[in-house]
Amino acid sequence: xxxxxxxxxxxxxxxxxxxxxxxxxxxxxxxxxxxxxxxxxxxxxxxxxxxxxxxxxxxxxxxxxxxxxxxxxxxxxxxxxxxxxxxxxxxxxxxxxxxxxxxxxxxx
Amino acid sequence: xxxxxxxxxxxxxxxxxxxxxxxxxxxxxxxxxxxxxxxxxxxxxxxxxxxxxxxxxxxxxxxxxxxxxxxxxxxxxxxxxxxxxxxxxxxxxxxxxxxxxxxxxxxxxxxxxxxx
Numbered sequence: 001x002x003x004x005x006x007x008x009x010x011x012x013x014x015x016x017x018x019x020x021x022x023x024x025x026x027x028x029x030x031x032x033x034x035x036x037x038x039x040x041x042x043x044x045x046x047x048x049x050x051x052x053x054x055x056x057x058x059x060x061x062x063x064x065x066x067x068x069x070x071x072x073x074x075x076x077x078x079x080x081x082x083x084x085x086x087x088x089x090x091x092x093x094x095x096x097x098x099x100x101x102x103x104x105x106x107x108x
Numbered sequence: 109x110x111x112x113x114x115x116x117x118x119x120x121x122x123x124x125x126x127x128x129x130x131x132x133x134x135x136x137x138x139x140x141x142x143x144x145x146x147x148x149x150x151x152x153x154x155x156x157x158x159x160x161x162x163x164x165x166x167x168x169x170x171x172x173x174x175x176x177x178x179x180x181x182x183x184x185x186x187x188x189x190x191x192x193x194x195x196x197x198x199x200x201x202x203x204x205x206x207x208x209x210x211x212x213x214x215x216x217x218x219x220x221x222x223x224x
Contacts, residue, residue: 034212043201044152044203045215046212092211095142095157097154098151099151
């Protein structure tokens with residue numbers, strides 16, 4: 001499975017949009033991009049996933065570049081409860097290999 | 109929908125004993141489940157892939173005789189840590205592959221194991 005690179009940490013002001021980048025330059029054609037987040041001492045929570053097209057759901061938007069080598073997760077109006085570690089994973093329906101993720105801190 | 113539970117949520121055991129952790133998919137059938145381990149301030153590490161009715165596939169470096177996995181039904185996988193030692197203390201998390209064909213994994217809440 002392709003590896004991902006994310007910044008180790010980010011801050012975001014409450015109410016503002018949080019944009020979390022992810023590089024996955026070795027992604028292959030049948031691999032999806034998944035985003036999960038983990039709040040301390042809990043299991044990861046699914047956020048969104050996509051293959052080629054941009055996706056939006058009630059939690060977030062996922063923007064995938066045309067060459068699929070990078071993506072951005074957008075939390076449109078960050079709240080304090082969005083403080084968590086966010087993982088970008090690429091895979092094709094089998095094992096997930098987690099990277100180190102981005103620790104997002106939403107600041108009041 | 110797509111809820112995965114784990115039991116127990118936390119357990120303390122003595123060194124040398126064995127501990128069994130259950131992972132259940134509550135409202136869907138999961139032919140494939142995964143087991144992860146997470147040490148403090150680290151990311152999740154995949155330990156093994158569990159397929160219903162067949163032997164689990166272990167990741168490199170994971171001792172199959174120490175971490176016994178059984179996936180006897182479409183809704184239950186178990187991880188048994190045998191002859192536990194303090195270095196096995198960790199957060200164990202399972203996930204189940206969804207049955208909607210979108211390759212989504214649903215994670216359990218995790219089990220905190222402390223070996224004294």
